[in-house]
Each structure stands twice: as C-alpha cells, then as structure tokens.
Amino acid sequence: MATQTFEIEGMNCASCASTVENEANKIEGINKASVNLATEKLTVDYTSQLDVEELARVIDKSGYQMVTHDASTQTFSVEGMTCASCAQTVQDTVAKLEGVERAQVNLATEKLSVDYNPSVMGPQDIESAIEKAGYSAELERQNDGIASVERQHDKREGRYQVMFKRFVISALFFVPLFVFSMGHMFGMPVPEIVDSAANPLNYALLQLLMTTPIVMVSWEYFEQGFKTLFRGHPNMNSLIALGTMAAYVYSIGATIGIGMGNVELAHDLYYETTGMILTLHTLGLYLEERSKGQMSQAIEKLVDLAPKQARIVV
Template structure:
C-alpha cells in the first residue's frame, strides 16, 4: 500500500531547484511519484513504505543540498520496564507518517522525536504510544501550523533586515565609486583616492560577508553536492 506525504522543503532558490529535487525523488526505489512546488516551497511524494521509508526520502532531499524543516519534541513516557519496551515504542513511532527519527531512553523515560510538523503532532504520537500499551504525560504544545507560519515570518524579517542594511551601505558605496563620474568632485568637493578606496572597503565588507552570506552559503551547499542554483549565479 502506497502512502502520500506533503512536506516543506527549504533552500530552493529557483524552479531548477524544484526540478532537481523532483528528479532525485522520482529516482528512489519505492517512489511512484513526486512533485515539487517551488512557489509553495513543498514536495509531495507517493511511496511504498515497505520499500523506502520516509527518513530515506528526506535523506535524498538533503543529499541534493536542500532540507526539510523539522521539529523536535521530548515526550515523557509512562510504563516502561525493559529494553523491549524501548524497541516497541520506537517501532510504533517510526510507523507514524511524518516522523523522521525516534529515540527512547529507558533511564530518563523519555522519547526524543524529530518530525515534520505538518504531518504529525504530539497528539498523534501520544495516540500510537498509548496504542502500544504505554502512557504519555500531557504536554502544552504550540500549534504547529502557527509555529511554521512564525518561522516563515522570522525568515522574511531576517531578509528584510539584510535588505535594509544593504541599502544603507550600498548607496554611499555607489556614490564613492562613481564620485568623479557623476561630477560630484566638481560640484561638491574632491575626495583623495586613498580615502575613497578605504571608505569603499569599509562599506563593501559587511555587504559581502553579512548581507550576501545566504547566497554564498547556498552556492557552497550546491557546489558540495556537484550542482548549481540561483545562489551560484548570484554569488
């Protein structure tokens, strides 16, 4: 029986990225269909769990230089008494769609779970653990859709701050580099060449190493995996 999951993908910068991920996913054994939407920032994959697991699907995305946003939660477990309890709970959690990994510690009586927030929730995990014959202490959990929206807003805010800082720095940098060409040396005053070069260096350095850092990081990530993307072009 096949299973279809839709999960968010981060790191895409153009439609070519989506095409590359889609091709990589479709080449996986057990995957009968994969569609990646660049605009929505998500991938939809239909696969046979008996042939390929969801963690392998995510590993393929990561192997191409991209990533899927995951959440982590620690669940206090009740009723464990031996190592077989650990294996039973880990196995039950691993079967839950959206769970990437699950590690249960008998000593602390806790389960650490990494999962896709859009596909699984603490309530789902509690249900499968209780179905395996154990208990879970109630936890107050932030709404996962709201959390994902909050993370997106934070990412946009970070980009806006970089844009604002870049704009403040690039305007005087442009004026200094084009001072004579714009006739400002005649209209206003002449700037000694050494001073001009020094000021341009001071202004350009944060632009290169802070404002443009996401582009370099994205280009390097693509290069490490033998591919290119829009970050490569920009960098």
C-alpha cells in the same frame, strides 16, 4: 514522524480492535498504533522505516486481514528553494530514490509531495537526500492542520524579518558605496581624502570597508550557492555567489596592487558591483517573502469564510 493508515478486515468488537492495536504496537519501529473500530482503520506512527509485510503477517496471525496499499503519500516542507531550478533539483533528487513512485514540488507553497513504498524507505531517507542536495526538509504531521499552518506562518514571518533586516543593512552600506565609487560620473563632489586620483588607496580601502558588511550579511547566498554548485545542482544562489565573489576577490587583489604602487588599478575596482547585486537580490527575496505571506493570509481569510456548520435537509 510519519503516519500511515491501513484497512483492517474481520474486526467486529472492541476486543478485536484492542488485539490488532496491541499486536501492531509490538513491532519494532512503530511508535504508536491505534485502531478505529467504526471505520475499520489502523493508524500507525513510525519514525524511520515501516515493514509493511511484517505488519501484515502479525495482523494475519491475530486472525484478521490487513488491506495493504503499495504506496504511502507524505508531504514535506522544503526550505532553501529560490527558483524553478531549485524545485526541479529537489524533485529529481527524490524521484531517483529507490522506492519512490512519484515526487512533485510546488515552489509557491514550498511543499514536496511524495508517493513511496514504506517497506523500502522512510521519511528520514527522503529528508537526508534533500539535505545532501543542499536544501532542508521537514515532514508535515498528519492530523495537525492548524498547528502546521501556524508553524508555517511563524517560519515565513521569521524569514520575512530576516530578509528585511538584511536588506536594510545592505542598503545602508551600499548607498554611500555607490556615491563614493560612481558619484564622480554624475558630477557629485567627492572628498579629496577618498578621491580616486588624489588618494587611490584610501579610495579602494573605503569601498572594501563598505562592501564587506554586505558580503557578511549575505553569506547565506554563498553558503547555499556553492554547496549546490559543488554537488552538481547549481541554482540562482550559485550564479549570485559566483558573480559577486569573483568581483569581490578581484577587487581585493586590485586593492593590494594599489597598495604596492600600481595606482592605475583604482579604475579596475568592482566593489560596487558586488554590493549592488547582493542588495538587489536581497530586495527581491524580501518582496517575494512578503507576497507569499500576503497570499497565505488571503487563503486563510478565504477558508474562514466557509460555514462552520451545515444543516442537512432530508
């Protein structure tokens, strides 16, 4: 739901305010209209698109005048951005929409600020465009500061926990994968049953079994990476998805070749490459989410230092 405020001229009593409020509430698309007589402001909540010209005509027929502004400013929370390329993609996608005058993305706070003409488009159009680009966006409600901060904190905490669990699972499989695949290079003993020379097929199958869980828990990177790639907006996840999937699929093909008797392919397996890249990528995202959470907490503590009351001495 979007909110926009207009200045109303000509109101001088509670009856005037009630008239403006009632007339505005009759317009299709407006969920709620409320008037503050003291500030001479009309606040309108709407879901899709607001016909500002129609609203102005209705107010004018009621005997009052609405001071219209060309643009409305809204802020959206954007999820799925992992790099500067993601932020630029979201910003460019929204900036190209008809009716948008300005779009600016802050990657650190994962916020999108948009100035647009509400008579041409609405928040749902912006959210839909961002979703088509491979990300998700949610309009931040005005006058909901504390609740918005709490929701943002809960989302970040949930994301933090997901990344931590994903990293733990990936690390549990990657460490033995690395030992079995690369241990012989460091003189580490490897059981004969999974030795690349004595039992190349077992050697390959064991790595496949250890790599597949890492790929499964990291599937979000592939889903988001290929989606943005196919839509012409590749990002860091696209690079991760292409590199690791190429190594994974090639290694599966080599494993099949080993099973068919071509044992030389045991030296051409890249399962550990897939596991290492995905695990380290998850670790990086986990550390990023943790640092963002610490930054948010520091800002909240700083805000809490502000005095709750102020005394004006005249």
